[in-house]
Structures are given as structure tokens and as C-alpha cells.
Amino acid sequence: MFEGRFRLSLGVFFLLTSVLSRPAASAQVTVSGRELLVNGQPFTVRGVDYSPYPVGSTANGNSPNCVGPYFWWADNPIFTADFPLIKAMGANTIRAYGILNDTSTATILQVRAVLDAANANGLYVIMNYYPSHFIDPSIPANQAMWQNGFLAAINAYKDKPAVLIWEFGNEQNLDNGQYIGWYPFVNTVAGLAKSADPDHPVMTVEGECPTCSPAIPFTIGVQPLHNADDADMTNLDIWGVNVYRGPTFQGLFQTLASTTSKPILVTEFGKDAWHDAINAEDQAMQASHLNSQWGEITGNLSASGAGSQDLIGGVVFEWTDEWWKDTNNDCQTHGTQVLFTIPADTVDPNYQNEWFGLAAISPVNAVTNPDGTQRLLRSGYATMQTFWNPAAQQGTGAAATNFFSGTVHNYPNPFQLGAGSTKFVVLAEEAGPVDIRLYDAGGQFVTSLSGSVTPPAQLEIIWDGHNSQGALVSPGLYIAKIHGHSASHDETQYRRVVGVK
Numbered sequence: 001m002f003e004g005r006f007r008l009s010l011g012v013f014f015l016l017t018s019v020l021s022r023p024a025a026s027a028q029v030t031v032s033g034r035e036l037l038v039n040g041q042p043f044t045v046r047g048v049d050y051s052p053y054p055v056g057s058t059a060n061g062n063s064p065n066c067v068g069p070y071f072w073w074a075d076n077p078i079f080t081a082d083f084p085l086i087k088a089m090g091a092n093t094i095r096a097y098g099i100l101n102d103t104s105t106a107t108i109l110q111v112r113a114v115l116d117a118a119n120a121n122g123l124y125v126i127m128n129y130y131p132s133h134f135i136d137p138s139i140p141a142n143q144a145m146w147q148n149g150f151l152a153a154i155n156a157y158k159d160k161p162a163v164l165i166w167e168f169g170n171e172q173n174l175d176n177g178q179y180i181g182w183y184p185f186v187n188t189v190a191g192l193a194k195s196a197d198p199d200h201p202v203m204t205v206e207g208e209c210p211t212c213s214p215a216i217p218f219t220i221g222v223q224p225l226h227n228a229d230d231a232d233m234t235n236l237d238i239w240g241v242n243v244y245r246g247p248t249f250q251g252l253f254q255t256l257a258s259t260t261s262k263p264i265l266v267t268e269f270g271k272d273a274w275h276d277a278i279n280a281e282d283q284a285m286q287a288s289h290l291n292s293q294w295g296e297i298t299g300n301l302s303a304s305g306a307g308s309q310d311l312i313g314g315v316v317f318e319w320t321d322e323w324w325k326d327t328n329n330d331c332q333t334h335g336t337q338v339l340f341t342i343p344a345d346t347v348d349p350n351y352q353n354e355w356f357g358l359a360a361i362s363p364v365n366a367v368t369n370p371d372g373t374q375r376l377l378r379s380g381y382a383t384m385q386t387f388w389n390p391a392a393q394q395g396t397g398a399a400a401t402n403f404f405s406g407t408v409h410n411y412p413n414p415f416q417l418g419a420g421s422t423k424f425v426v427l428a429e430e431a432g433p434v435d436i437r438l439y440d441a442g443g444q445f446v447t448s449l450s451g452s453v454t455p456p457a458q459l460e461i462i463w464d465g466h467n468s469q470g471a472l473v474s475p476g477l478y479i480a481k482i483h484g485h486s487a488s489h490d491e492t493q494y495r496r497v498v499g500v501k
């Protein structure tokens with residue numbers, strides 16, 4: 001189990017210059033039968049839903065304990081630090097909610113920078129346009145607003161090599177899909193999108209609500225009420241499905257394969273990390289669900305001709321916890337309010353909306369919480385890495401891992417540049433050298449520090465904020481790569497370090 005410690009192999013963390021792992025400069029993404037092809041080659045989506053709200057932030061407006069609305073694509077240090085970790089897990093795709101909704105000049109520049117950063121880390125992006133669930137889609141003015149916004153965004157980003165799929169709508173069938181005209185409208189929009197950009201497929205995403213009254217199932221293939229069958233959805237390339245049914249999908253893929261000939265992407269799957277039975281976080285339980293779920297997805301992939309052969313991959317929900325989602329409107333508290341209950345999940349039927357992250361997050365407070373500026377990677381991260389990038393877990397050579405006695409901390413963090421310094425505190429079970437290499441948010445080398453720990457004493461290494469040329473660095477985010485080794489142990493950890501004025 002990771003227990004909040006970064007144990008990634010040397011050379012994996014910084015893949016910014018790895019040409020082989022990057023999306024092609026002029027990628028053409030197409031659909032053939034049930035397969036997704038990138039430049040003519042079968043492509044399986046190994047994705048993560050990416051919506052990294054910091055503690056204290058919200059998708060809504062400001063309130064006493066919440067600052068918002070927050071848009072992560074405007075927060076460059078966040079995604080610049082996250083993308084290498086996502087890539088090191090072995091993911092090749094992120095899915096971004098609502099990233100197409102605002103086409104102001106400032107936002108377009110920010111999102112294009114996101115796509116450049118994703119491309120540099122070998123990640124594709126599923127680009128979502130999020131129509132409101134609470135506006136009648138049968139009104140022509142609303143249709144025109146959504147259609148024009150979607151097409152404007154496509155034209156703003158279609159040249160970017162990181163773009164994988166255009167996605168119109170997320171779980172609209174739970175609300176808007178109850179209107180007869182929703183699916184014909186989606187089909188029309190998909191046709192216009194493909195005319196604007198013939199090099200990327202178009203998808204819409206379905207949800208299900210088995211506990212609703214009445215229950216709402218997936219609408220894919222339903223005729224004549226919804227016109228969501230293949231004969232009517234001629235312009236739509238891919239169906240996305242968000243599925244929460246417990247450790248298994250209960251035969252869903254076989255059912256869907258009989259209703260549509262289009263490829264299907266599992267756009268959300270996963271499990272929260274809060275276990276009601278023990279009233280505590282349970283990383284092992286979350287990881288066990290993910291292990292079972294991805295194994296079933298793998299058994300139904302079109303690229304491998306397995307099982308139902310209707311899947312083009314899956315996207316884990318989600319990268320980080322989101323502390324703003326409980327209805328108590330307290331973004332400073334990690335709430336355990338139940339979002340929905342799945343009786344078929346006999347392990348833990350209650351699903352808590354604020355605990356789905358592969359990475360836990362903490363409040364940024366350098367005094368009371370020195371871990372606040374790092375992601376605490378859960379066991380679920382290690383589980384997905386075992387599937388997607390097993391080489392990253394094999395260490396740096398023949399030596400075993402676990403050189404350090406625990407997570408290497410640095411205090412204070414953030415620290416004041418020019419007037420202060422930050423201290424890395426190292427504890428280890430045996431003697432050995434410790435090297436710290438610091439990089440800026442763009443992956444450029446800044447400076448190196450070193451020392452040698454002699455147990456049982458601790459080693460303290462100071463960084464005063466200067467680079468290898470002796471110049472004071474600029475305020476911002478830096479990544480510390482901490483490597484310690486002995487004759488029998490070898491371990492690397494990573495810390496996010498923030499320098500302020």
C-alpha cells in the first residue's frame with residue numbers, strides 16, 4: 001500500500017521529453033466498428049476523470065467556507081504537477097468536465113496550455129461540453145446556445161494533438177434525456193461537430209439511477225420513445241457510460257452489446273475510499289473494487305477481441321477527492337454524506353461523493369499540515385499502476401524499496417524566498433546517501449542537494465531557494481525528487497514545494 005508515500009521508479013516521474021509517449025503531432029482519431037483508432041492503430045483508453053478542486057474551493061459561488069467558482073485549467077501549477085503523476089500511473093488519457101463551456105479569449109489560452117502540458121506528458125484529453133441539466137433542451141434558443149458554444153470550442157482546440165474525443169453532455173439522460181427531442185438534438189450537434197472537425201470522434205455520456213423512483217436505466221438503443229438507437233444516432237461515434245454497480249458490472253457490457261453496434265467507453269467507474277462499517281478511510285476496499293472493475297473491463301475490450309468486445313477502455317473516477325460536494329456547503333471539511341446507495345455492493349453499499357480520489361488531498365497549511373501541498377496517493381493508484389504501468393513498481397534495480405522510515409517532509413511549506421528556507425527531514429533505518437534534485441513546474445532542473453543519513457539520527461537538508469547558479473528562484477511550485485539508497489534498499493519519493501515572496 002502507498003499510505004501517502006510516492007514510490008515511483010527513477011526516470012518515470014519526468015516524462016516531459018519522452019517523444020515515444022507523446023500523442024502524435026497530427027493525430028487522427030477515428031472509429032472503425034467497435035474500435036477506437038489513433039493514426040490507424042487500435043487505442044485502448046486508460047483514463048482518469050480529472051477535476052482537482054483544492055480544499056476550500058468549489059464549483060459554485062463564494063460562501064463562508066468555499067471560494068469559487070474554481071476552474072483548474074486556470075491553475076497552471078496544479079495540472080503541471082499532476083500530469084506527470086497521472087502518466088507515471090500508466091494512464092494515457094484524462095477526461096475534463098466542462099472544459100469546453102467557456103470560449104472567452106483568456107480561457108482559450110488557458111485550455112490550450114493544458115493541452116500542451118498533456119501532450120508533453122503523453123496524455124490525451126476527452127474534451128467535455130456540459131449542457132445544463134436544468135434547462136429545457138427542447139427550446140430552440142437553448143439548443144442554439146449549446147450548439148454554438150460546442151462548435152466554437154471545437155474550432156478553438158481541434159488543432160491540438162492532445163485532443164482525443166469531443167464529448168457533448170454528461171448523464172443528460174437522467175434529466176434532459178427525458179425530453180423526446182434530446183437525442184435527435186445530440187445527433188444533429190454531433191453531425192455539425194464532425195463537419196467542423198472530421199479528425200476526432202463525438203461522444204455523449206449516459207448515466208443510470210437504479211435507486212431513483214422510478215429507476216432510470218441506460219437509454220442506449222431504446223426505441224421509439226427516446227430515438228437513441230443506432231438507426232437514429234447516425235452521427236454519434238461513441239457511447240459513454242458512467243457505471244456504479246459495486247465490484248462488478250453485473251453483465252452490463254453484454255447487455256449493451258446487444259443494443260448498439262457503436263463502441264462504448266466506461267467514462268466513470270470506481271469506488272469511494274470511505275467505509276461506513278468501520279467509519280474510516282479504507283484504501284484496501286477501494287483498491288479491491290478497482291482491481292475487480294478494471295479486470296472486467298479488460299475482459300471486454302474490442303482491441304483485444306475479448307468478451308463482449310464492445311469496450312474501448314475505461315476512465316477511473318477520479319484523480320482527487322473533492323471536498324465541496326456535500327450539501328453542507330463546507331469546503332473545509334471532508335464530509336461523509338452518502339450520495340447514493342448500491343444494495344448489490346455487499347462490501348460497502350454507501351457511496352460518499354467526497355472520497356472517490358485515487359489521491360487524497362489536504363488543506364494547505366504549512367504549520368499545522370506540512371503535507372498540504374502534496375497528493376497523498378492511495379492504494380488505488382498503485383492498483384491501477386499495476387495494470388497500466390507495472391514497470392514503475394519494480395524499483396530502480398535489484399535493490400529493494402523502503403529505504404526511508406516514512407514520508408520525507410519539508411518545513412515550512414510554503415516557505416518565503418529570500419528571507420527563509422525549507423528543511424527536508426529524513427529518517428532511515430540504515431546508513432546511506434540521500435540526494436534531492438529540485439525541478440520547476442515545467443520539469444526543468446533547478447538544483448541538487450545531498451547528505452548522508454546515519455541511523456538512528458535524522459538527516460536535515462536545507463534548501464534556501466537558490467538554483468545551481470546561485471540565483472534566487474521565482475515564486476511558484478517546485479518538485480523535489482528525493483532518492484535514498486543503501487546496499488539493500490533503494491527508494492525515491494517526491495514532494496511538492498512552494499516558494500512565495
